Amino acid sequence: MKRFFILLGKLLVKGLQLLGKNAGNLPGCILWTLTRHKCVSLFQVDCPIIAVTGTNGKTSVTSYVAKLFSGEGVKLITNSAGNNLDTGICSLLLQHCDWKGRVNADYLILETDESHVPVVYSQLKLETLVVLNFFRDQLDRNGEVETLILKINEFCKTFEGNLILNGDDPNTARLGRANPNNKNVKYFHAEPYAHATTQLFEAGEGRFCPFCGSALEYAYYQYSHIGKFACPECGYGTHTPYVTTTDIDLDKPSFRIGENTYTPALNSIYHVYNMTAVTAVAKLYDIDNRILTDAIANYTVKNGRMESFTLGENPAVLNLAKNPVGANMTLRVMNEMSGEKELLFVLNDNIADGLDVSWIWDINFSVFERVTRVVTSGTRAHDIAVRIKCAGYDPSKIVVRPKLDDAVEELNTTAGKKFVIANYTAVQPTRAALKRYIEKHGGAANEAN
Amino acid sequence: MKPIKILHMYADMLDLYGDSGNMEILQYRCKMRGIPCEIEHYSRTSEVPDFSSYDLIYLGGGADLEQQILSADLPRCSEGLKKAYADGVFFLMICGGYQLMGKYYRDADGNELPGVGLFDYHTIAPNSRRKRCIGNIVVQTEITGEPLDIIGFENHGGQTSGVTSPFGKVRCGNGNCFQSDTEGYCGKNVIATYLHGPLLAKNPKLSDYILTYCLSRREDAPEQLAPLDDTLENECRAVMLERLLKK
The missing domain is CATH 3.90.190.20 (Mur ligase, C-terminal domain)
Structure with a gap:
């Protein structure tokens, strides 16, 4: 049956492509129905999978990470067109698998919609999950932010792979406590930049400690509720960063991580956080610093992003x-x-x-x-x-x-x-x-x- | 001129769906007319104020977690709020704020949060968090003395019953319960509703009704509010009413 579904899926992809149509989602939607919502389980993936999720910055961070791993002779699969639901990922893999559903690649680097992380990675073995942030977004579709975080938290309870978390977002960093047995939790962090504030400036979500309900205290806010926070009651927020960005200068623009100085192509604090997440992935996978420096300085995502x-x-x-x-x-x-x-x-x-x-x-x-x-x-x-x-x-x-x-x-x-x-x-x-x-x-x- | 005094309760917790925009709109409409308007805040760490000293008390909507946290704080306000209501202070409440002023709110897990009990209605959320009333909504109210279409957006799990005097009739959308005929709760000096959008964004006449009420309680009350140029708002209303009611 599985081979039949793969065959059917591949035919759908070819057919749509011959007609000049976008095969980014429809084949996956059909298999989703036929497999009773388990369309991603059709595939056998033996290479590492790196997933990027969060409210803002998924597309950018995914393409920078893909840039880090790309090179001669490397077979990389990534959803650069932004099809980030289970059906989109299914359609993507259909184009890169053999008739048995085996995916031939060295790395899968997948932007994944927040609400689909548990769905997709209960079916595919995930090596590394990068979580950027959680903000209010499309409340009528996703429900309250809290509901969404609880879903991913549930997934993280049994996840033992690498978990790279924004340590400056109380909504994200809390996932680090979901599985006390996971030794592979890593936080990224940034020191205050020139326009950091001591008061919340824009609508934010993480005002209260998710563990004890007390109001969180902030040493500084970078933007929205992203910043150096701590719970005065239970001590949540005292995690040690794996990567720390310092000396952020948006006028140049430049920032430092450890011994290295980077000159990003864009000059917003928001972009600096994205690049900090990218650097955490680079560190985890021992990527040469020259490759990282070059990607940060010269690569940009041309898709309506600045x-x-x-x-x-x-x-x-x-x-x-x-x-x-x-x-x-x-x-x-x-x-x-x-x-x-x-x-x-x-x-x-x-x-x-x-x-x-x-x-x-x-x-x-x-x-x-x-x-x-x-x-x-x-x-x-x-x-x-x-x-x-x-x-x-x-x-x-x-x-x-x-x-x-x-x-x-x-x-x-x-x-x-x-x-x-x-x-x-x-x-x-x-x-x-x-x-x-x-x-x-x-x-x-x-x-x- | 004495300023209109507004107390915005739990702005730090009940601030989902842009509800604080209602405060910005009231302030804007006062400013354009040269009426001073002061907004004060009350939250869990504040001292209990004299609620009766305000012209308007406002509560927005919030998530379940936040509603739980602040239902623990409500008892210390309850007497003061009841007195203020009896004294004629105007109450404007959206979604979560609407629910919390009733008898109780039972959440999806079956936890019962007691409300202030200012009004007799109560709210029960369905067991499944997926079951929600979500979408654009048009409600026809007669609160201003003539039929007025109010346009907004509803997004609530809670089903409210026991409403004796609803805010209006549902022309499009769900209202107090799935597929109900009526929406919200109202009285001489109260509007409680599920409408986000925020509520006042596309309903300038409702904003002015509330401001007129606030001014009417004082001796130097103006005959009527100076008219404002609402061209953009009215165009926006026309587009949405055409889209939502033509079906």
Whole structure:
């Protein structure tokens, strides 16, 4: 039966590819139904599997980790297209297995949706799990953050592989206590950067100790609830870091880990944490520091993550923001950009975004600096316009253009810097609209990578 | 002019789904009219304040864990809250805050959390955490004296019954229970509802109803609030009502 499913799956993949369709999810969905939800168990994987999960930064960290392991003669399988559910991973493996379901690779490096970690890795043997952070995200789809953490915590109770955790996120670090017998728990940590605060600045989730309920105390917050925390009652938060990032200087930008200095391609604290996680993986797998240094300095993910464009004559940056923490980070980056700029915010409420757009009220828009005009677009263009207005922004400078092409045209009726924020399902259509604009009016999309 | 005084209770714990946006909206609508508005906070570590000294008491929604933690704190506030309500202070409560002001809340594991008991309703969560009322919702209320469509988003497991005077009729969505006809609870000086969005984002008339009530309790009450330019809000309402009610 198993061979039949594999055969069927492979035929589906080939068929879809011949038709020029995306085979990223559908074959997996069909096998998921046929195998009674155990579609990943069809495969035999003998190589190490490294999984990356968390609310924000999965795609970036996964592609940097893949970069570390890539090289001549190395067979690497990774879901760079972002199909990170069990059905997406099934579809990916179908393309790399033999007729018996044996996967031929040296490493599997898989971005994995938070809610699917227990599902996928109860069926495949996981060697290393990297957990970046837990923030409020798509509450109507994922439920409360707490429910999601409990699911992964349950998985970690019997997991004995490497567990690389953000030691500065109380929601994530708690997973380190799930299995007291696991000797392979490793925390990463960062010393405060110049804009760290002693007060919580943006909506955060981890205000209370998950073990005793007391209010957590923070030596500093880096962003949202990420920072140096400790529970005054039960001592939670005193773990020893495996990797510590110091001397963070976002102006250069640069940071140090141990003896080594790194110069990241992007200058946000959020990116520094991602790179700290990547460094922890590099250390665990004894990756040559030259390879790590080069990846951090020169590699970037070109997928609507701080992606540069030139629209006619206007320089523009596009960034994904699918939840308040991501959006607040993006606004900080936009504010730190010198000179005046105009903002395009594209907000959709499709199923994958979460139907609930209440989260935009957790974005701190009162911090706008030198933003001379705002254009809004997407299926919830009006909601984001109202949100920005109520933060005190002059409504006469807000233009609502639900259709993306209209919005991009509107944005470029004036000369100057542009900043574009789009949520989850809005990112790819926005990239496409920016490229259409460039085709029509000239400019450049930064395709190289 | 004397400021409108708001007490935002447990802002550090009941702050899911952007509910604190309601405070930002009330503050914004006051500021645009030159009405001073002060928001104070109460949390577990605060001293019990004189609840009757406020014009408005506000509670947002929270997760189960947080609701458990603060139900232990509620008894010390209960007398003061009851007195404030009797004195005519306006109560605005969303989701978890709505549930906690009732008789009790029984969570998915069967734990019963006693509420303040200010109102007679009670809430029971289904045994399965997967069963939730989730989605866009439109409720028609008559609280302002004429039918008004209130647009928001509901996301609750708890099923509330024993409501004597609901906030409104459900036009689209679930309401107090799965597929129910009515949503929320209201009275002369109370609105309790499951609506996030946040509640006031797309419902400026409701914001102004609440502000008008707060001002009406004082001697120098203005005849009516100065009108504001709600063009963006009204366009947003039109788009959503068209989308949600046309089915």
